[in-house]
Amino acid sequence: MTSVVxxxxxxxxxxxxxxxxxxxxxxxxxxxxxxxxxESEGYIKKLSEEITADPELFDFMVSLHEKExxxxxxxxxxxxxxxxxxxxxxxIVCKKVLLNPDVGIGGIRNFRNKPFKVRCLHLWTAYHLGDxxxxxxxGEFVLSKI
Numbered sequence: 001m002t003s004v005v006x007x008x009x010x011x012x013x014x015x016x017x018x019x020x021x022x023x024x025x026x027x028x029x030x031x032x033x034x035x036x037x038x039e040s041e042g043y044i045k046k047l048s049e050e051i052t053a054d055p056e057l058f059d060f061m062v063s064l065h066e067k068e069x070x071x072x073x074x075x076x077x078x079x080x081x082x083x084x085x086x087x088x089x090x091x092i093v094c095k096k097v098l099l100n101p102d103v104g105i106g107g108i109r110n111f112r113n114k115p116f117k118v119r120c121l122h123l124w125t126a127y128h129l130g131d132x133x134x135x136x137x138x139g140e141f142v143l144s145k146i
Contacts, residue, residue, distance in 0.1 A: 024130035065104025
């Protein structure tokens with residue numbers, strides 16, 4: 001069974017296009033449960049503090065957010081050219097969310113500001129498993145603990 005799935009960044013639902021800034025999701029129930037357990041043990045806060053305190057690590061994590069924005073632009077151009085070039089209300093909404101330089105992985109806003117916002121271990125683990133270009137220390141840590 002595949003443990004992670006990549007979702008489209010735009011979903012057509014009820015006659016409108018809706019932006020989806022989270023590309024990867026964990027499917028495997030056991031893996032999701034194990035990650036949830038780590039979250040309940042306070043690792044979101046601990047990892048947020050560690051990343052905030054380490055300038056090199058902070059910069060690396062910020063660079064992943066920036067890379068995701070560029071990746072979403074590539075995907076939008078390739079898979080949804082009508083939205084990328086469109087000027088309709090929902091085209092603009094999608095671009096405002098997906099191409100906003102302050103909206104990173106999983107829709108995390110203001111990711112360049114400290115403290116670093118881990119927000120969710122599932123998110124970082126899914127990206128770690130879902131795309132070779134998004135291997136990250138949070139995903140590595142989570143996988144080492146479960």
